[in-house]
Amino acid sequence: MRISTKSVPLKSARTDLLVSLFVKGETPSVPPAFEPALKIAKSAGDIPSTFKGSCLLYPSGRSMAKRLLLLCSGEAKKLDAERLRRLAGVSANKAIALKAGSLLLHPSARVCAKRSGEDLGLPLAQGLQMGAYRYQAPSKEKPKPLSLKEAGVLCPEKGAPKGLTAAVSRGGKLGAAVCFARDLGNKAGNLLTPRKLAAEAKKLAGGKIRFKAFDEKQMAEKKMGAILAVSQGSREPARMIFLDYNPGNAKKTICVVGKGLTFDAGGISLKPGAGMWDMRYDMCGSAAVLGLFHAIKSGACKPKHRIIGVVPTSENLPGGEAVKPGDIVRACDGTTIEVQNTDAEGRLILCDALAYSKKTFKPDAIVDLATLTGAVIIALGHEVAAAIGNDDKWVHEAISAGESSGDRCWQLPLWDIHREQMKSKFADLKNINQGRAEGGGSISGAAFLSYFVGDTPWVHLDIAGTAWNQKSRGYYSGGATGFGVRLLADLLG
Numbered sequence: 001m002r003i004s005t006k007s008v009p010l011k012s013a014r015t016d017l018l019v020s021l022f023v024k025g026e027t028p029s030v031p032p033a034f035e036p037a038l039k040i041a042k043s044a045g046d047i048p049s050t051f052k053g054s055c056l057l058y059p060s061g062r063s064m065a066k067r068l069l070l071l072c073s074g075e076a077k078k079l080d081a082e083r084l085r086r087l088a089g090v091s092a093n094k095a096i097a098l099k100a101g102s103l104l105l106h107p108s109a110r111v112c113a114k115r116s117g118e119d120l121g122l123p124l125a126q127g128l129q130m131g132a133y134r135y136q137a138p139s140k141e142k143p144k145p146l147s148l149k150e151a152g153v154l155c156p157e158k159g160a161p162k163g164l165t166a167a168v169s170r171g172g173k174l175g176a177a178v179c180f181a182r183d184l185g186n187k188a189g190n191l192l193t194p195r196k197l198a199a200e201a202k203k204l205a206g207g208k209i210r211f212k213a214f215d216e217k218q219m220a221e222k223k224m225g226a227i228l229a230v231s232q233g234s235r236e237p238a239r240m241i242f243l244d245y246n247p248g249n250a251k252k253t254i255c256v257v258g259k260g261l262t263f264d265a266g267g268i269s270l271k272p273g274a275g276m277w278d279m280r281y282d283m284c285g286s287a288a289v290l291g292l293f294h295a296i297k298s299g300a301c302k303p304k305h306r307i308i309g310v311v312p313t314s315e316n317l318p319g320g321e322a323v324k325p326g327d328i329v330r331a332c333d334g335t336t337i338e339v340q341n342t343d344a345e346g347r348l349i350l351c352d353a354l355a356y357s358k359k360t361f362k363p364d365a366i367v368d369l370a371t372l373t374g375a376v377i378i379a380l381g382h383e384v385a386a387a388i389g390n391d392d393k394w395v396h397e398a399i400s401a402g403e404s405s406g407d408r409c410w411q412l413p414l415w416d417i418h419r420e421q422m423k424s425k426f427a428d429l430k431n432i433n434q435g436r437a438e439g440g441g442s443i444s445g446a447a448f449l450s451y452f453v454g455d456t457p458w459v460h461l462d463i464a465g466t467a468w469n470q471k472s473r474g475y476y477s478g479g480a481t482g483f484g485v486r487l488l489a490d491l492l493g
């Protein structure tokens with residue numbers, strides 16, 4: 001969807017749906033044709049005064065706007081970027097429900113007050129783009145294009161914040177990158193296999209972005225025995241994908257690693273049947289990495305560092321050739337691993353990606369995103385991801401990027417005692433701790449990974465709770481959330 005700013009007087013704003021965004025207690029400003037309807041709504045006591053409260057008005061006589069939605073932002077002091085994103089999402093959904101072809105958001109003077117163009121335009125444009133997202137499910141019917149074709153922000157006549165136009169354009173592109181990641185996440189396991197994921201990544205190459213992918217033969221040459229062990233039970237071959245953005249004269253290299261399990265049945269340690277279809281989402285870490293490169297490609301994110309996206313991708317299925325509980329496998333850095341539970345496979349594909357990245361690219365920092373553990377839902381629920389790492393400064397940079405972008409995280413500890421739990425009698429490491437006896441499944445997952453990053457500053461984001469199933473937010477409506485794209489763009493852009 002096209003998203004832009006318009007600079008015309010309120011009464012000349014031509015649109016199917018004009019949204020008047022105002023704060024509690026403020027009189028909404030409307031074009032003259034809507035004054036009579038506003039008066040009636042006022043006398044009926046229908047002017048909304050709570051966050052997301054709304055009232056639809058129709059014009060009397062000639063009007064450039066077909067209809068007007070009064071949309072209350074709640075109390076001025078509570079209005080932050082997240083609320084602005086949600087309000088924009090609500091507006092996009094309303095426009096779609098009304099089958100409107102165009103939408104214009106008109107923030108009031110008090111909504112604009114003390115906000116820079118970036119503070120206002122970025123969340124509004126993101127919310128519009130994300131709110132209008134609909135997954136096009138495969139169907140015998142022809143795909144119906146969305147009625148909503150364009151959306152925008154109407155610059156206030158007086159005192160439009162500086163940089164609003166650029167921020168709106170950037171926010172729209174960033175929102176599109178999130179929607180791209182959501183589309184990947186929502187695809188069923190047979191529609192998005194490791195090879196298809198590699199093909200999607202390849203489409204992002206061009207300009208300063210280069211693409212490369214190892215097939216299983218190349219992975220065997222690199223001795224990536226952990227990811228190959230996960231993949232051996234499936235007829236679909238695994239891939240190790242690389243997207244390399246090099247802006248030239250970069251001082252630092254940062255590796256962004258994303259788990260790409262395109263379908264996870266658990267392997268021989270089979271998952272229960274109920275809800276297993278959700279395991280299409282086990283590649284949402286990789287979707288976030290590809291989403292970041294989508295944002296780089298569109299210019300929404302302009303990192304000054306060299307950014308290398310690394311995506312280990314595989315299926316995890318039971319079968320006669322599948323890796324068995326107790327099997328010993330060897331990662332590419334020589335570490336031997338006892339596979340105590342074949343459903344803890346994310347860390348196995350990631351450990352080869354992390355060890356290879358560390359040795360080959362010698363990064364200054366690493367961030368990984370993975371739908372790693374169900375335990376993170378017990379610990380933190382669906383609204384916040386876990387951030388765990390070996391370098392407090394880098395962990396806090398990631399958390400604060402999540403705060404400002406709306407992809408929120410909370411730190412969990414990683415101590416030597418957790419790392420000790422991952423040692424095995426039969427190999428260097430085992431891939432799970434003692435389960436219920438020791439607990440802390442999300443921490444032990446990170447503890448396992450920590451052996452493969454050495455001293456490189458590293459933060460692991462466990463997004464198993466936030467990648468799907470989040471509560472509707474106005475800009476989410478079920479399915480994959482694209483969690484991590486905004487955080488990464490904020491952290492690295």
Ligand SMILES: [Zn+2]
Binds near residue numbers: 266343
């Ligand atoms: Zn698993």
